[in-house]
Amino acid sequence: MQILQSAFGVLALIAIAFAFSEQRRAVSWRHAAIGLLVTFLVAVLLLKVPPVRAAFGAVNGAVDAISAATRAGTSLVYGYLGGGALPFEAKDPGATFVLAFQALPIVLIMSVLTTLLFYWRILPPVVRGFSFALQRTMGVGGAVGLSTAANIFVGMVEAPLFIKPYLARLSRGELFVVMTGGMAGIAGTVLVIYVTIVGPLIPDAAAHFVIASVIGAPAAILISRIMVPDSAGAHTEGELDDPEPVAASSMDAVVRGTMSGLELLLSITAMLIVFVALAHLANAILGLFPNVAGEPVTLQRALGIVMAPVCWLMGIPWSQAVTAGGLMGIKTVLNEFIAYVELAKLPADALDPRSRLIMLYALCGFANFGSLGIMIGGLATMCPERRDEVVSLGFKSIVSGTLATCLMGAMVGVLS
Secondary structure, X not given: OHHHHHHHHHHHHHXXXXXXXXXXXXXXXXXXXXXXXXXXXXXXXXXXOHHHHHXXXXXXXXXXXXXXXXXXXXXXXXXXXXXXXXXXXXXXXXXXXXXXXXXXXXXXXXXXXXXXXXXXXXXXHHHHHHHHHHHHHHOOOHHHHHHHHHXXXXXXXXXXXXXXXXXXXXXXXXXXXXXXXXXXXXXHHHHHHHHHHHOOOOOOHHHHHHHHHHHHHHHHHHHHHHHOOXXXXXXXXXXOOOOOOOOOOHHHXXXXXXXXXHHHHHHHXXXXXXXXXXXXXXXXXXXXXXXXXXXXXXXXXXXXXXXXXHHHHOOXXXXXXXXXXXXXXXXXXXXXXXXXXXXXXXXXXXXXXXXXXXXXXXXXXXXXXXXXXXXXXXXXXXXXXXXXXXXXXXXXXHHHHHXXXXXXXHHHHHHO
């Protein structure tokens, strides 16, 4: 029954996207059907075909190596706070984990590795391969396919840099695909952090995060084409030039990657402190109201009630839907980082293993209000003449990004 529930959810989520559509009569149901089929087949291929699943499972080894390398650096600089040997006997092993000194510095290493792989021309061909596949299967233009494929590896601002010369020529629908692609995925620089947080709860978490990033590309195109259909067709089918070099040498790539990672690290740390504090203040204010159903009113409970039906559509039992809905609300209002932290803190019986896996996919995206500000600022800088249009599509991109990740969660529910 849960599989049927998730299957119904897939159709219901597409119906919700249709309800938000700007031009319902312009929606191409042929393209939508192809997009749904491609997204589902990719999910089946990555999740159910043993050799492919095993290949992605090997990602866990790479993640462990990166985590160990990071821990070597942090233990040197921060000692036992960074994961080094304790100078005393720990009564509670879990209390020795310090997020700021052990998990967050992984951003620095991932930023450097990503920059190096781009400088060594290893990642660009991989991105182009995904772009070609999206063009052939989903029928999107070259620039749109390239940006959406790049979102598998980089963030919502870095991906459009690949097609900066083409941004001014994109149609409204194509621009929305680019924005949704950014909202429906996460950057490789933060992937390892999320694996570190939820890895102890979900087997092969690293593989699932990578799979979610890949599935997110066709899911984003599917949802965005329904919400903002483009009857004018693609305008960027031509050959795309290689992006500008990211560095002048390998050492320059290391330095640039470190500086970019430092900015991201400080940003994540600051936002984490601020948003957790704001959530605490909001709960303190809500605590002034009388209890409801014998429990105090909190931000998590309120958001959980609003998002619970969406979580049920993904295949989560109703008894767990409010808890899962709270995570979705935190992810949308605050960010996915805090949502994953809250997921890791849940009691063991709050969500069953299947529900935890569904939520891993549903939370795997940047669709939140903070990210919207970052996206608007980045795209407006790259293409100032489209700023008003980017702003007008902003809220829709949060909705579309959320629907895309929820669609992934529902498909995982069908296949689990």
